[in-house]
Amino acid sequence: MTDHAKVQPYALVAAVRTKLDAITDAIATANLTMQEGISDPRVIMVYLDEFEGAHGSRTSMNTMGSGLQLKRYTVRVDVYSRARSQLGEDISAAELDCYSVIAILEAQTGSPAFGLSGVHTFHWSGKLGVFPYAASSYWGSQFTLEFMCH
Numbered sequence: 001m002t003d004h005a006k007v008q009p010y011a012l013v014a015a016v017r018t019k020l021d022a023i024t025d026a027i028a029t030a031n032l033t034m035q036e037g038i039s040d041p042r043v044i045m046v047y048l049d050e051f052e053g054a055h056g057s058r059t060s061m062n063t064m065g066s067g068l069q070l071k072r073y074t075v076r077v078d079v080y081s082r083a084r085s086q087l088g089e090d091i092s093a094a095e096l097d098c099y100s101v102i103a104i105l106e107a108q109t110g111s112p113a114f115g116l117s118g119v120h121t122f123h124w125s126g127k128l129g130v131f132p133y134a135a136s137s138y139w140g141s142q143f144t145l146e147f148m149c150h
Contacts, residue, residue, distance in 0.1 A: 006149075006150055007073075007117075007147070007149035009051060012073055012075060012116060012119075012149070013046055013047065015115065016046050016077065017046045019108070019114055022104055023097070023100045023101065023104070042081055043079075044079050044080075044097075044101075046075065046076070046077050047075070047076055048074070048075055048076075049075060049076040049144075050072075051073050051074070052073075053071065069150070070120055070148045070150065071148070072146065072148055072149075074144060074146050075145040075147070076142065076143070076145075077126075077142070077143040077145065078131070078140070078142050079098065079101060079140045079141045079143075080140045081138065081140040081141070082094065082139050082140070083137070084130060084136075084138065084139060093139065094128055094139040094140050098126065098128050101126070101143060119149050120148040121147070123145075124143055124144065124145045124146070126141055127141065128140075128141045129142075
């Protein structure tokens with residue numbers, strides 16, 4: 001019987017955060033830690049949002065008729081680029097940050113995604129816009145990363 005690595009949710013979130021650390025090379029002022037408030041621009045928050053229990057499934061990689069028990073994890077990446085102030089500058093900052101995240105996500109073409117053994121499939125979507133936080137509005141982007149894992 002084939003032994004498959006199991007992905008722990010905390011390891012998945014940590015792997016995504018580690019890859020997004022590369023943004024600090026392109027944007028020196030990025031702050032990638034969870035905070036109670038947004039004091040500086042370009043705060044990136046990565047967190048587990050949704051999860052779903054095991055699915056019985058079969059793939060051609062199984063031997064002796066055993067199935068893989070896949071779990072679905074949804075990880076959110078919230079990028080708060082800039083408090084609303086100057087429309088042109090706000091949008092430019094949000095686009096730059098958004099494109100940086102997209103480049104990292106698109107680079108995950110190898111298997112396994114994010115270098116984490118046990119990731120079966122990976123899909124992402126995102127949107128650019130104005131997001132509320134506390135009593136303020138921030139230009140930024142939000143990404144939804146969906147993983148099917150062993």
